[in-house]
Amino acid sequence: MAVYKLFFKKSVQKDFDTIPKKDLRRILNRIEELTEDPRPPGCEKLTGQERYRLRQGRYRIV
Numbered sequence: 299m300a301v302y303k304l305f306f307k308k309s310v311q312k313d314f315d316t317i318p319k320k321d322l323r324r325i326l327n328r329i330e331e332l333t334e335d336p337r338p339p340g341c342e343k344l345t346g347q348e349r350y351r352l353r354q355g356r357y358r359i360v
Contacts, residue, residue, distance in 0.1 A: 302333045321355055328354045 314322060331338065332352075341352045344360070352359045 302336055304329060304333060317357070321357065325354050325357055325359065328352065329359060332359075 317325065337350055338352065341350045343350055349360055
């Protein structure tokens with residue numbers, strides 16, 4: 299099975315700064331899991347785009 303690499307835009311740091319640390323840990327764990335399976339159960343295709351989203355609590359990971 300292929301392993302994927304993750305890259306963050308520089309602007310993501312600003313977004314991370316506003317999220318509580320408890321939630322941020324969960325989000326980062328969920329993002330890390332995407333390196334093994336980029337489309338895990340529960341992900342949904344965004345309408346009219348070639349992107350998918352995954353929910354972690356009240357946050358959306360695109």
